[in-house]
Amino acid sequence: MLTTNEPVPDDMSLCCSTYDVAVVGGGIVGLASARELILRHPTLSFILLEKEKDLAVHQSGHNSGVIHSGIYYTPGSLKARLCGKGTTMAYEYLDKKGLPYKRCGKLIVAVEREEIPRLKALYERGQKNNVRDLTMIDAKGIREREPYCRGLMALDSPYTGIVDWRLVSLAYAKDFQEAGGTVVTEYEASDMAMVKESPAGNTDGIKYPIVIRDSKGKEVRCRYVLTCGGLYSDRLSQISGCSPDPRIVPFRGDYLVLKPEKHYLVRGNIYPVPDPKFPFLGVHFTPRMDGSVWLGPNAVLAFKREGYKLYDFDARDFVDALSFRGLQKLVMNNLVYGVGEMYRGVFIGAQVNILKKFIPELSLNDVLRGPAGVRAQALDRDGNLVDDFVFDVGVGDVGSRVLHVRNAPSPAATSSLAIAEMVADEVERRFSL
Numbered sequence: 069m070l071t072t073n074e075p076v077p078d079d080m081s082l083c084c085s086t087y088d089v090a091v092v093g094g095g096i097v098g099l100a101s102a103r104e105l106i107l108r109h110p111t112l113s114f115i116l117l118e119k120e121k122d123l124a125v126h127q128s129g130h131n132s133g134v135i136h137s138g139i140y141y142t143p144g145s146l147k148a149r150l151c152g153k154g155t156t157m158a159y160e161y162l163d164k165k166g167l168p169y170k171r172c173g174k175l176i177v178a179v180e181r182e183e184i185p186r187l188k189a190l191y192e193r194g195q196k197n198n199v200r201d202l203t204m205i206d207a208k209g210i211r212e213r214e215p216y217c218r219g220l221m222a223l224d225s226p227y228t229g230i231v232d233w234r235l236v237s238l239a240y241a242k243d244f245q246e247a248g249g250t251v252v253t254e255y256e257a258s259d260m261a262m263v264k265e266s267p268a269g270n271t272d273g274i275k276y277p278i279v280i281r282d283s284k285g286k287e288v289r290c291r292y293v294l295t296c297g298g299l300y301s302d303r304l305s306q307i308s309g310c311s312p313d314p315r316i317v318p319f320r321g322d323y324l325v326l327k328p329e330k331h332y333l334v335r336g337n338i339y340p341v342p343d344p345k346f347p348f349l350g351v352h353f354t355p356r357m358d359g360s361v362w363l364g365p366n367a368v369l370a371f372k373r374e375g376y377k378l379y380d381f382d383a384r385d386f387v388d389a390l391s392f393r394g395l396q397k398l399v400m401n402n403l404v405y406g407v408g409e410m411y412r413g414v415f416i417g418a419q420v421n422i423l424k425k426f427i428p429e430l431s432l433n434d435v436l437r438g439p440a441g442v443r444a445q446a447l448d449r450d451g452n453l454v455d456d457f458v459f460d461v462g463v464g465d466v467g468s469r470v471l472h473v474r475n476a477p478s479p480a481a482t483s484s485l486a487i488a489e490m491v492a493d494e495v496e497r498r499f500s501l
């Protein structure tokens with residue numbers, strides 16, 4: 069997992085243990101927010117705590133790697149604004165840092181007549197969202213852009229790109245460290261409490277009244293805490309006394325990969341017209357920065373929050389999910405779709421049949437099983453998918469000092485720099501930094 073850009077985590081035993089602000093969660097949202105905060109407040113001390121050995125190895129390191137241009141979202145909504153702004157900021161950041169990306173574009177292709185009105189509505193949305201250079205193209209235009217793709221009509225978004233979001237996360241970490249921030253990995257925050265006494269040998273009184281303990285008994289003291297826990301955002305909230313709702317329900321997305329000799333079939337991103345009933349964008353063809361091509365992901369309920377294999381299982385995650393009324397309702401309302409997704413996850417021929425609607429030349433022999441990602445889907449008790457940004461503050465003594473990012477809706481990687489600005493504004497407002 070190590071790359072040349074990998075920041076070296078600070079050694080906890082060499083660090084001091086008191087900080088103005090602790091950020092828990094070293095995914096792209098936590099790292100971008102920590103970076104933004106330290107750039108705004110260079111005289112304060114910051115620490116970022118991550119439970120894994122490496123940074124950004126969950127959602128931020130297991131995704132499609134697309135720089136979305138912001139077509140899909142309700143005009144004027146927070147999500148639309150964050151994505152629009154975030155895309156521009158992402159390209160500027162990548163250029164400034166010299167990080168590799170490709171602006172290879174994207175087609176959203178209608179293959180059935182009944183999809184055309186939805187495609188046109190999407191075009192209008194994209195225009196209202198000020199997506200750059202968006203056009204509608206016909207079957208001939210599709211063939212010019214993607215010679216092996218067939219369709220009746222398509223939305224052409226040349227502004228869409230691809231990047232390795234993990235590499236971007238690591239660049240944020242480097243900025244944070246260079247500005248004086250401390251990064252500690254293998255530190256799983258498992259308890260948060262208000263303390264009344266100073267640590268031994270410390271004369272700071274109760275200047276740092278929050279203690280964050282890890283599962284091995286180590287302690288970090290701080291004035292304020294921000295959590296950005298991704299798949300564990302609900303559990304991190306619970307440890308500061310918050311309600312577990314909205315819960316996180318993990319949806320695994322399995323990818324197929326094209327065999328190298330078939331890479332010529334795909335030039336840029338090829339997406340279906342999304343079904344408005346579901347929050348996911350549908351299985352797509354995605355070229356990767358390393359030259360490979362991924363097909364997918366599907367979306368199946370995962371039996372383990374950070375489980376990337378078909379049969380990964382965790383008893384607590386499983387019981388938590390199945391005993392949650394919201395999930396029971398969601399499953400009942402989407403039984404047919406859910407079973408179909410599971411079927412296509414096991415029998416990849418069924419997945420290939422869907423993909424063949426776009427590239428008829430594709431066959432089962434051209435694909436292999438590939439990697440997977442697990443999405444943190446927030447769900448309320450009535451089974452509604454929470455598709456908006458949710459902040460929550462701790463309760464009791466810690467309340468005024470702990471802020472949780474409960475849900476950073478996809479595409480949070482694309483929007484990360486804009487999200488970080490919003491999170492930093494919120495931190496400043498709540499904590500009077």
Ligand SMILES: Cc1cc2nc3c(=O)[nH]c(=O)nc-3n(C[C@H](O)[C@H](O)[C@H](O)COP(=O)(O)OP(=O)(O)OC[C@H]3O[C@@H](n4cnc5c(N)ncnc54)[C@H](O)[C@@H]3O)c2cc1C
Nearest residue numbers: 093095096097119127128131132134257298441479480482
């Ligand atoms: C299959 C898939 C495809 C996607 N495709 C795209 C795409 O193409 N473009 C795009 O923009 N977005 C995409 N997304 C969405 C994007 O990847 C996520 O929105 C984003 O990575 C979320 O970042 P995060 O920091 O919130 O979560 P994460 O990256 O999951 O980070 C959370 C971190 O918190 C840590 N943590 C949790 N609990 C604790 C604890 N107790 N103590 C310490 N650390 C803790 C975890 O170990 C983890 O590192 C995709 C997501 C998935 C799953």
